[in-house]
Each structure stands twice: as C-alpha cells, then as structure tokens.
Amino acid sequence: MKQPQRDLPLGQDVAYPTAYDPTLLFPIARAEARRQIGIQSGTLPFTGWDLWNAYEMSWLSSQGMPQIAMLRLTVGCQSPNIIESKSLKLYLNSFNQTAFASTEDMLETLRKDLSQAAGAQVEVALILPQDFAALQIKEFDGIDLDTQALTIDCYAPNADLLCLTPHPTGTSHIVHETLFSRLLKSNCPVTSQPDWACIKIDYSGPQIDRAGLLKYIVSFRMHNGFHEQCVETIFQDLMTRCKPLTLSVYARYTRRGGLDINPWRATPDMTAPTLERSARQ
Numbered sequence: 001m002k003q004p005q006r007d008l009p010l011g012q013d014v015a016y017p018t019a020y021d022p023t024l025l026f027p028i029a030r031a032e033a034r035r036q037i038g039i040q041s042g043t044l045p046f047t048g049w050d051l052w053n054a055y056e057m058s059w060l061s062s063q064g065m066p067q068i069a070m071l072r073l074t075v076g077c078q079s080p081n082i083i084e085s086k087s088l089k090l091y092l093n094s095f096n097q098t099a100f101a102s103t104e105d106m107l108e109t110l111r112k113d114l115s116q117a118a119g120a121q122v123e124v125a126l127i128l129p130q131d132f133a134a135l136q137i138k139e140f141d142g143i144d145l146d147t148q149a150l151t152i153d154c155y156a157p158n159a160d161l162l163c164l165t166p167h168p169t170g171t172s173h174i175v176h177e178t179l180f181s182r183l184l185k186s187n188c189p190v191t192s193q194p195d196w197a198c199i200k201i202d203y204s205g206p207q208i209d210r211a212g213l214l215k216y217i218v219s220f221r222m223h224n225g226f227h228e229q230c231v232e233t234i235f236q237d238l239m240t241r242c243k244p245l246t247l248s249v250y251a252r253y254t255r256r257g258g259l260d261i262n263p264w265r266a267t268p269d270m271t272a273p274t275l276e277r278s279a280r281q
Contacts (some may be wrong), residue, residue, distance in 0.1 A: 014068035014222030020109075024094060025117040026087035029080060033229040046235055048077040048265040050228055051275065054092055056258035057126070059106050060099040067103070070127040070135075071110075072275070077265060079120035082228050089257045139277035140200045140252075143176030145214040148231040154219045157233065161216040162241040174245075176204040181217050182280075184251060189210045189224040196254040197227070198278050199234070202270065227253050231263040246270055254280045 002067045017024060031041060039045060056069040061067055071092070075082070091113070100106040107124055114122040125133065155159065167173040184197040199217060201208075216237070220230060235249045248266035260281045264273055 008281050016140065017090060018097055019094060020098040022091065022095045022113040022116075024087055025113060026084040026121070027081035027117045028084050028226075030082060030228070031080070034232065035227070036052065036235050038240075039236065041233070044078060045234070045239065046077065047195075047268050047270075048263065048266040049272075050075045050077065050082065051262040051264070052088070053255070053260045053262070053277070053281070054088075054258060055255065056089075057092060057095070059095040060097065062099055062101050064099060065086045068129060070132070072125045072127065073114065074123040074125075075118050076120055077228075077232075077263075079118040079122075081117060081119045082226065083114065083117050085259055085261065086257065089259060107176045136276055137279050138274075139278055140180035140198060142180050142202070143210070145179055145210055145217070146183055148211055148214055150211055150214060152215055152218050154215060154222040156219060157223050157237075158216065158219045159237040159241050161212045161219060162237060163209045163212045164242060165209045167207070173207045174205060175207045177207070178202045179208075179213065180240040181214060182212070184217050184220060184230075186223045186225050186227075189226060192224065193256070195227060195256070196280065197229075197251045199249065199251045200273070200279065201234075201238070201245075202248040202250075203238070203242075203244040204246045206242065208238070208242050208244075218232040227251065227261045231265055235265040248273070252278050252281060 015151065050072040054073070057071040058066055058068045060111065068246050095106070105124070105199050110124045111122060114124065165173065178200065180198060180200040182198045184199045187193065188195060223230070231249055231251050238244065238247055238249070246269055248264070248270040250264040252262045253260055
C-alpha cells in the first residue's frame, strides 16, 4: 500500500476519487522523527494514541441511498506508521459513491484498510446523525497559561526555555497541576500551512515554571512538523528538562480538510482524556 515518497499527495493537485480505492492511503513511518528526538526503536517512553475526527464521512447503502456520519479513528502510538492526512481525506472521499451491503460492512472495510496502512489495529466508530445533538463543545480545564503578560521573541522549538519554579527552601516543590494553552501553532512540513492547536499538560512532580512553559509552547510557531511529532517532542522535552513523576500531553488540533487530529502521549499511569471537542475544532 505504501507509495514512493514522490507520490505523497499532500501539497499536490490530485483528482478526487470517484470509487473506493484503498491504495490512496499513504503511510509515513514514525521511526525517523522519533530518532531525531532521542526515541530509539523498542520500548516507547510513553503510552497514548492519535484520535482522528472525520466530519465528511459518506457512503451509499445497498439501495444507493447516501449515508452520512462523523467518523472517529483511534490509532495507537505504538503503530509503526502515521497516515498522511490528505491521503486519508482522499481515501475517505472514495467511499462517497461506493455502495456497501451494510454499515458494518463499510466499517470493516475501513478497519482493515486503515490497520494495514498504520501497521497496527485501528479502532473505528461512527457518530450517527441522530447522535449529533448530544455532541458538546468543551474547553480544557485547568490553569490558563495564556493570561500571562510576557515578552516573547523565540519562534523555533527551544527546550532551554523549560525550567522549574524556584522554591524558597532550595528543594523541589512537588505539585500536581493541569495547565493549558491555546497558543500552540506549528506548520505542515510539506505545505507550510499553519496547524493550530490547544494543548493540555497534566503532570505531577517538581513545579514547572509557567512563563518558561508558555514561551516553549509558542516557540513551535514557525516549526515544521506533523501533529503527532510535535506532541512527542513536547513530551520528551518536558520529561528531560523538568523530570515530572507523571506527565500527560494532549493536543486538540483545529480541523483542516474535514479532519482534526488529536495526539495524546503520557506516562503509563495517567488516565486517557475524554473525547470532547474544543470550539475551534
């Protein structure tokens, strides 16, 4: 299923499919980006997943009647590949004029194709129109880092901005904090289009300096990197520089092309986040 790198659909003019075509999916190996931040193959330093919401899912019933739903995909972070976003959009659009014997038949097709591309089992679920009214917008809770009045002049990732809050006794002050910012922005490494996100950091351990943390988050503003890679970099930098006892990093990215991507990375003892959407998604 994997195609030559020159055939990466992102950033190219491509014809939209008119029939189901699983060869449109383009896997990208996670390994190289992980090596760049010190993660070698083998045991990962985190657990987590990438949650995708697809808002343009449609297919035909066996009688030719159009069906619509919101599609939710969960890809475990242990999968060897991510799936390039435009290839996923094209693949999902190839369902638009394709008839399936049943909804479950359509879901099984998705599950098989996406799992093959990711190299690991992908969970798929539909949110049907009758359930749309129950969907809620919920912003992150916790301490809003963006209310700080800071002077910022660094717009390339810089882990040196991360530090601990000095404690009067000179010893580490252990806390449990939930912090969030709406100011995470990075750029697509292929097209340079901006990717916007709200990020939530939940940790216990020595207290992280909030000014330095916000400056660090903003330092990704001109960085080129896929969503998943940015979150893993942030997790690694926080673990290395601040040495928390527990850590959870969760980013909700604004949708583009009918898709939003929400990577979560955490130490194994952290609880997975709930799956609400933010206002900008």
